[in-house]
Amino acid sequence: MQDSSTTTPETLVTADGVPLKQKLIQSTRRARWRALLLTLPLVIFVLVSFIFPIGQMLLRSVNNDTASSVLPNFTIAIKDWDEQGLPPEQTIKLFVLDMQEAREKREIGKTVGNLATRINYEIPGSRSLFTSSSRKLARVTEGPYTEALLEISEKWDNPVLWRSLKRATSDFTPYFYMAALDLKYDDEGNITEADELYQIYVSNFFKTLRLSATITFICLLLAFPVSYLLSTLPLKTSNLLMILVLLPFWTSLLVRTTAWIAILQTEGIINDILVFIGLVGDDGRVQMIYNQTGTIIAMVHILLPFMILPLFSVMKTIPPSYMRAASSMGAKTFTAFRRVYFPLTLPGIAAGTLLVFILAIGYYITPALVGGEDGLLISNLIAYHIQKSLNWSLGAALGSLLLVIVLVLYWLYNKIVGIEKLSFG
Amino acid sequence: MKIKHFLATSALTAGLALSASAQANEITVVSWGGAYTKSQVEAYHKPWVEKTGNKIVSEDYNGGIAEIKAQVEAGNVTWDIVDVELSDAVRACDEGLLETIDASTLPAGADGTPAQQDFIEGTLHECAVANIVWTTIFAYDKSKIADGPKVMADFFDLEKFPGKRGLRKGAKINLEFALIADGVAAADVYDIMDTPEGIDRAFAKLDTIKDQVVWWEAGAQPPQLLADGEVAMTTAYNGRIFNAVAGEDKPFEIVWDGHIWDLDLWVIPKGTPNKELAMDFLAFSTSTEQLANQASYISYGPARKSSAPLVGKFYNKDIDMGPQMPTAPENLTNATQNNFDFWADNADQLNERFNAWLTN
Numbered sequence: 001m002q003d004s005s006t007t008t009p010e011t012l013v014t015a016d017g018v019p020l021k022q023k024l025i026q027s028t029r030r031a032r033w034r035a036l037l038l039t040l041p042l043v044i045f046v047l048v049s050f051i052f053p054i055g056q057m058l059l060r061s062v063n064n065d066t067a068s069s070v071l072p073n074f075t076i077a078i079k080d081w082d083e084q085g086l087p088p089e090q091t092i093k094l095f096v097l098d099m100q101e102a103r104e105k106r107e108i109g110k111t112v113g114n115l116a117t118r119i120n121y122e123i124p125g126s127r128s129l130f131t132s133s134s135r136k137l138a139r140v141t142e143g144p145y146t147e148a149l150l151e152i153s154e155k156w157d158n159p160v161l162w163r164s165l166k167r168a169t170s171d172f173t174p175y176f177y178m179a180a181l182d183l184k185y186d187d188e189g190n191i192t193e194a195d196e197l198y199q200i201y202v203s204n205f206f207k208t209l210r211l212s213a214t215i216t217f218i219c220l221l222l223a224f225p226v227s228y229l230l231s232t233l234p235l236k237t238s239n240l241l242m243i244l245v246l247l248p249f250w251t252s253l254l255v256r257t258t259a260w261i262a263i264l265q266t267e268g269i270i271n272d273i274l275v276f277i278g279l280v281g282d283d284g285r286v287q288m289i290y291n292q293t294g295t296i297i298a299m300v301h302i303l304l305p306f307m308i309l310p311l312f313s314v315m316k317t318i319p320p321s322y323m324r325a326a327s328s329m330g331a332k333t334f335t336a337f338r339r340v341y342f343p344l345t346l347p348g349i350a351a352g353t354l355l356v357f358i359l360a361i362g363y364y365i366t367p368a369l370v371g372g373e374d375g376l377l378i379s380n381l382i383a384y385h386i387q388k389s390l391n392w393s394l395g396a397a398l399g400s401l402l403l404v405i406v407l408v409l410y411w412l413y414n415k416i417v418g419i420e421k422l423s424f425g
Numbered sequence: 426m427k428i429k430h431f432l433a434t435s436a437l438t439a440g441l442a443l444s445a446s447a448q449a450n451e452i453t454v455v456s457w458g459g460a461y462t463k464s465q466v467e468a469y470h471k472p473w474v475e476k477t478g479n480k481i482v483s484e485d486y487n488g489g490i491a492e493i494k495a496q497v498e499a500g501n502v503t504w505d506i507v508d509v510e511l512s513d514a515v516r517a518c519d520e521g522l523l524e525t526i527d528a529s530t531l532p533a534g535a536d537g538t539p540a541q542q543d544f545i546e547g548t549l550h551e552c553a554v555a556n557i558v559w560t561t562i563f564a565y566d567k568s569k570i571a572d573g574p575k576v577m578a579d580f581f582d583l584e585k586f587p588g589k590r591g592l593r594k595g596a597k598i599n600l601e602f603a604l605i606a607d608g609v610a611a612a613d614v615y616d617i618m619d620t621p622e623g624i625d626r627a628f629a630k631l632d633t634i635k636d637q638v639v640w641w642e643a644g645a646q647p648p649q650l651l652a653d654g655e656v657a658m659t660t661a662y663n664g665r666i667f668n669a670v671a672g673e674d675k676p677f678e679i680v681w682d683g684h685i686w687d688l689d690l691w692v693i694p695k696g697t698p699n700k701e702l703a704m705d706f707l708a709f710s711t712s713t714e715q716l717a718n719q720a721s722y723i724s725y726g727p728a729r730k731s732s733a734p735l736v737g738k739f740y741n742k743d744i745d746m747g748p749q750m751p752t753a754p755e756n757l758t759n760a761t762q763n764n765f766d767f768w769a770d771n772a773d774q775l776n777e778r779f780n781a782w783l784t785n
Contacts, residue, residue: 106521108497108695113519124774128766131519197628198774200781207784267653373640373783384780387491389773 054403061396064173067165070115071098075169083163083189086146093145096137103134115168121391122164122175122185129155160187176397201381201398205405208378211295212360218300219307219356220349227311227348232320242312249305257369260298264289264370290372298370303359307352314348350422354413358406378402451480452702455492456508457689458485459645460668464722465508467740469710472718476709479702487643490517493694497522502694505703509553511688512765512772518552524693524700525552526707534731535713543713548728553690554711557725560686560751560760561598564666565658566651568676577683577759580658581606581634588657591650594640596779597768598685601761602660603630605683611761614685618767624775628782640783651677667724667749671739681756687763688728724749 012020068075077091086092102112116130133152140148149156167173167189178184178191182199186192193199226245230238248256263269266285274280288294318341326336364379371380378398385395413419454470456462462483470481484504486492490513496502509517517523528549531540541549548555563580565573574586580602592599601614607630609617617623639656641647647661648669663684669675691711693703709715716727717735724746727733736746747753751760 108521111519111521113516113521116519117516120770120773125770127770131515131769198778198781200777200784204784267655376784381780388489389776390489390491390494391773 057396057399060393061176061400062172062174063393064168064171064175066110066114066118067168068171069110070102070112071095071169074098078162078166078169081162081166083159083166085159086157087162089144089146092149093143096140096145096149099134099137100140103138117390118168119161119164121179121394122168123161126155126161129153163189176391176393177401179394180397180401201378204376204378204381205401208361209405211292211375211377212357215296215299215303215360216307216353216357218296219304220353222300223304223307223311223352224345224349227308227315230308230312231315231318245305245308248301253302253365254369256302257298257366260294260301260370261289264294264297289370290375292371292375294370294372295367295375295377298366299360299363302366303356306355306359310351310355311345311348314345314351318344347421350417354410354422357409361406362402450699450702451482452505452699452706453482453484453503454506454508454706455484455486455504457488457644459643460665460672460723461644461662461725464664464719464725465710467722468715468719469706472715473706473709477705481706489513490522493517493522493692494520497695500696502697504694505697505699506706507692507694508556508689509692511550511553511555511690511763512768514550514553514690514692515765516769517692518550522695523552524695524697524704526550526554526693526704528554530704531708532712534729535735536731538731543729543731545728545730548688548690550690553692554707555688555690555728556711556716557689557719557728558686558750558752559689559725560663560684561593561660562663562666562679562681562684563602563658563660564647564651564677564679566654566676567678569654570657573678574658574680575682576680577602577606578608579680580660581630583634583637586657589637589639589655590634591639591641591647591656591659591661593660594642594783596775597772598660598763599631599779600624600627600775601685602683603627605759606630611683611685611759614761615764615767618771624778628778631782648675648677651675663749663751664723664725671742671744682759684751684756684760685763686751686760689725720746720750724751726750726752 112134116127120127534543717732
């Protein structure tokens with residue numbers, strides 16, 4: 001190094017003899033590190049509040065450690081079972097002993113009740129078999145254990161149940177994703193479609209996509225003229241109008257949603273007016289809420305600012321002289337709009353639609369309040385499994401699928417529109 | 426850390442104030458809100474607070490064990506004692522989410538009968554102690570329907586009684602009611618529901634009124650729906666309708682045919698820092714006198730036999746409470762107890778089907 005710097009006189013060196021280039025790299029690297037250090041709080045925040053929970057969710061959707069932690073010895077023994085008839089006496093003995101120990105210990109998350117809940121997902125009606133057998137098994141002290149078990153209930157004489165138990169002992173399971181896609185295991189352990197009467201998730205995913213697309217489209221239709229007006233009016237008036245746009249934006253979501261309930265319900269303001277002016281009879285009041293219409297109306301209103309703001313900021317940058325130039329060259333107003341103005345607003349449209357669509361697809365509280373039954377979105381089903389049925393794994397699987405759908409759509413969007421074109425102004 | 430601090434302060438207070446027996450503490454009691462919570466506040470909370478000098482924070486919820494599960498699994502239990510339905514008590518107990526309760530520590534009845542014999546059969550559980558018997562009935566506004574419905578079949582008869590119907594959102598009770606309306610005797614309803622054909626039959630019956638149904642979730646909603654004229658008839662917890670009639674002079678009428686009664690029980694989430702206080706409150710509130718007292722605020726039957734003779738009139742009106750109870754003989758001609766074993770086994774699957782049915 002030293003040699004080269006002395007033999008080639010053109011290389012600039014700093015006072016301490018280090019080549020300038022090297023020194024420069026060093027100092028920019030230090031600056032970059034310092035900049036990175038500044039972002040560290042954000043990075044940690046995102047890790048803790050975003051990446052970690054999502055990782056947890058993904059893990060929970062495939063995690064299957066209930067059976068193996070309740071029945072540790074049985075879990076090892078059942079691996080050798082050929083899935084024909086009943087498992088051998090030795091394996092069933094371990095099952096009985098494990099059940100007795102789990103009942104004794106009652107550790108949170110590792111009880112017979114947890115196991116019963118898990119198996120009951122796949123074989124409805126088996127929960128009480130596990131819990132009541134567990135109580136009766138406390139008295140069983142010696143073999144033959146198979147006989148003792150069958151004496152407690154004949155339902156144990158069922159290879160389907162044992163096959164399901166064996167599946168449940170593996171550490172990871174695709175079961176919850178299957179359930180989220182309306183699939184199930186049949187008696188032989190093959191994956192088949194769930195009974196039509198129990199299918200709910202796939203159709204709901206499609207409905208969520210359809211409703212979100214509708215909401216996004218309506219938002220665009222409504223927001224475009226408003227944004228245009230805002231961007232062309234003199235500053236004083238446009239500021240005033242902007243406040244009108246932003247005011248609802250600052251109001252609590254719950255307040256706005258309940259306001260819609262007051263307006264739209266059958267005994268609400270709009271229906272009262274319709275009845276008053278005689279457009280409909282008192283018994284013919286229009287159902288505008290607690291259905292898909294209600295969800296669409298309320299969500300369009302709530303998401304509208306997310307469309308207006310990017311559109312407005314993009315339109316603001318389009319000089320009015322472009323349209324004048326187009327007309328001076330003979331373009332009719334519509335042609336000028338279509339060929340000149342509209343293409344220039346595309347980055348704003350792209351940003352607005354993406355924003356509204358992604359917000360809509362995961363919306364929860366508004367459909368829960370005004371959606372009734374057919375206006376519910378997939379997030380409401382997720383909430384149901386987290387809050388009511390307590391099948392958190394299925395909730396996690398549904399959530400993960402929603403995440404995948406958003407990512408795929410984003411990728412498609414990037415392919416078609418190009419994310420670098422997107423502009424918030 | 427908190428507990429340590431608390432112990433230190435209480436030791437200090439004890440040292441300073443010699444008589445430290447009345448150390449004021451606080452427990453959180455969670456129940457179903459509305460008229461029901463009010464009856465508990467009057468009959469349980471106030472006397473207990475007066476007696477012990479402790480404080481009670483009263484919280485409302487809509488049933489289920491989601492919150493208990495979340496709190497216990499996170500190791501951060503803030504609910505000290507919760508009023509739950511039997512099927513939830515059994516499930517939570519099976520999953521190890523509840524403290525076990527030794528029934529022999531409960532006070533004997535006023536007549537000296539030990540607690541285990543004094544409580545009605547089936548109302549004491551490994552992890553729970555029942556306080557009341559309640560039921561789901563259906564009710565209507567008699568000022569709007571002159572010659573009102575008499576039997577469950579009328580609830581599903583849109584021709585005879587046009588108008589919207591209120592039902593609790595979920596499969597439980599609705600399937601039972603549908604089958605009873607379809608001609609099944611209340612006593613046989615769970616045998617029928619144990620077959621796939623029975624379930625199909627129940628859903629088919631629900632289909633006939635589906636587009637007229639307003640779904641409710643909180644117990645306080647049905648009397649409100651009736652009062653607002655949103656529905657012509659609604660299923661409801663009998664005490665809520667009774668209180669709307671007795672307390673607010675609403676012209677509602679209860680139809681007792683085919684009602685499905687159930688228990689409400691106190692449970693203590695595992696790991697609550699106030700276990701002993703919660704246990705003390707539980708024992709106090711389920712004593713003969715308090716249970717009988719509660720029955721004068723709402724028409725739910727006390728779980729102790731020794732309370733029954735003490736049940737008198739509504740607290741501020743001349744209404745005998747006896748005939749308003751779900752367990753009054755004249756109300757039990759066509760009724761049955763909610764089969765918690767059936768619902769423990771089938772709730773997941775049937776609610777799945779119910780949700781699919783609802784959205785399609």
